[in-house]
Amino acid sequence: MSSLRHSPIGDRLYQTLTTLCAISVLVLLLVLSARIFVAASPALQAFGWRFLTGAQWDAVHGVFGVAPAVYGTVISSALALALATPLALAVAIFSAEVAPAWLRSILEFALDLLAAIPSVIYGLWGLFVLVPLLRDRVMPVLTETLGLADTPLFAGPAYGPSMLAAALLLAIMILPYIAAVAREVLAAVPDAQREAALALGATRWEMLRHAVLPYARSGLVGAVILGLGRAFGETMAVTMVIGNRHEMSASLLAPGYTLASLIANEFAEASATLHHAALMAAGATLLLVTLLVNALARWLVWRVRRPGDA
Amino acid sequence: MAAASADRADVPPVTTARLAAEGLGAYYGPTRVVRDVTASFTPGRVTAIVGPSGCGKSTLLRCLNRLHETGRDARTTGRVWLDDVDVYAPDVSAVAVRRQVALVMQRPTPFPTLSIEQNVVAGLQAAHARPTADLRAVTEDALRRAALWSEVSHRLRARPGTLSEGQQQRLCIARALATSPRVLLLDEPTASLDPLSVQKIEELVYGLRDRVTVVMVTHNMQQAARVSDETAFLLHGELVEMAATTTLFTTPGDPRTEAYITGRFG
């Protein structure tokens, strides 16, 4: 019965191809990470740790330290996170636990849309709407009406482009992203958890506080950290509103810099080898930090999703 | 439908497909789910495999057309003979085996993106890049044999999602029959269906006798009694007893079989 003999050559080809595709994703990350450190090595060798701690960035004299950009990245992102997290969690809770189905789908669409708007358009809006608004309306209120000008946080002249503008814009941008992941995490909480609480006579709010949120906690933290990773790497919108000044200032009204906007502004013009290497090193720093942040966040989110998902 | 009767065996079967298991074992990882089963399935007859849930009925069935080995960490030992070829021989292709030994799943699994018509010929097209047969005729014949033709002949282009679950299951049987299999394996084909659909499928299986060798897993002993010529009783992965259906249900040879059919467990 020779008809039972059939060579599955297509199957072997298929297995080989999909395995190669799978491996290539891993290789891609490895190659990208390795190459950026190779490209950055002249600057890392020349300055060592002073690359991170140095405050001077002088292309003419070949001295490169990214401390102000690191400072700006951390402060703008942290501030954005502080502003966006409560709102994003509220949105996620509303959408996953409270809203009726019709409203939920509208809300999801709105959030999807907010998340789909390109960074450069947030930047455009920030530059022409948010920054003038801050400069003409908000900052005078903060400094004069409320008399905060004497505090270091709100000292100095209010130009408009500033750390505050960047943080606000970032908050608006990462909010839908955090909300979307948090919503997914809440949706992954088994209904048995909810029903158990309700069966014990809990109100909806008590059920949320004592059954749903504790179960989802690590995943929600993961969602917030994912937002942080986003904020760290956000480039165009921040570049357009932060003022791009390589200085560290405690004042939120003062312009600042971030690693991403530093690269965006200088990379095309950099001609000296060391200047290029320094920008690559800034990129390597950004890559390393975002890889760590994302790995941590994904791990936290997986812990919640794993049971039903494997 | 006629009750099981002894005179069935007097009619010589048209099909000659002899299927037999020899020392068949099946594993999931280290767990053995089927132990050393040796059984011969009479050509052109319906054999029912009965036994309590989790006794390895479905796994045994899936070993017969080499489907078991596609599962994760799944392994098979022993032999399965289709006529005089061991389907587990190294130079035999599992795909080719499955083209001759068709299997219908417990729940209906029509391909949702294909029309009813395309579903019926899907297996045929998988086996031959360019089937020479008249597909239209094959479709009608298979649907008639599956007792579905009159219900769907006016909407062959519709999606199977528009059919009832019972109709979907008959569509799946039609799809298997369209490939002209020599053996048809049915894994609890009526488990998820309403009584009317169950009756239709039982009639259909009964009508397949003589043309196809049928092996059907069921946990419903009345169904086995109604449809099958022979019955095998499986317990903890072991074949306890296999005999003519009337014999097994009236005078079982093993006390465990008797305990099961009189309802003491399972």
Add this chain to the structure above:
Amino acid sequence: MAVVVAATAFAVSPLAALGGHLVREGGAALHWSFFTALPAPVGEPGGGMANAVVGTLLLVSIASLMAIPVGVGAGLYAAEHRGRPLALAVRFVSEVLSGVPSIVIGILSWEFVVRPMGHFSALAGAVALAIIMLPLVARATEEMVLLVPSALFETALALGYGHARAVVRVVLRTALPGILTALLVAVARVAGETAPLLFTAFGNHFWSVSLREPVSALPLQIFTYAISPYDDWRALAWAGALVLVGLAVILGIAARVTMRHRHGRRVR
């Protein structure tokens, strides 16, 4: 609960603010010439972004050609070998890779493509966009394939389909609406990317469809015009923004419709 409702309303309000401004400013500046004319020199009225529209189409098409086959292949592997180390690694690396800032992808594409070639090029821009797309496509494929009941795959095998044929003809085909939806979202995402194009595609004020030449793209042109000191150009930036957001909205709605279609005829 009232707090949650109020916070939600507040959180969605930027959409209204941004959307309103976009429609007003962009609508005023958007004319047919936007899609047909090249950028006009400073001081000359009119002009459009026709070359940028074509450039974006070119970049996104080439990036899709590079990313989709590999991404679908990797996603299929991850779904089929669920639980195996390489499958887990693909999933994890895809998620981590999709969090890498696009500006970093941009300078890496510069390092790999622009530096050896000696000049900016559409190819370098497409490579950067492809690297951004790849993990999105891989994850989406994996998720959508996992939604297909395994009984469907087994049925195909039981009917005598070869493994590859069963995957492609049955599993992939059943998952296709979901995968297409995700591809639309991925395309919309990279079509709006600016940072990775700054040092790769670079921008070009003239017609170009050559992979070896720098090419313009809508988001690049919007950025250039937005930070320019000329009112004409800023107005055109708003028009470009309206077009880009319009594209994202259309793709988003298309994605939703595809999804709904899929659920509408879902078979157990």
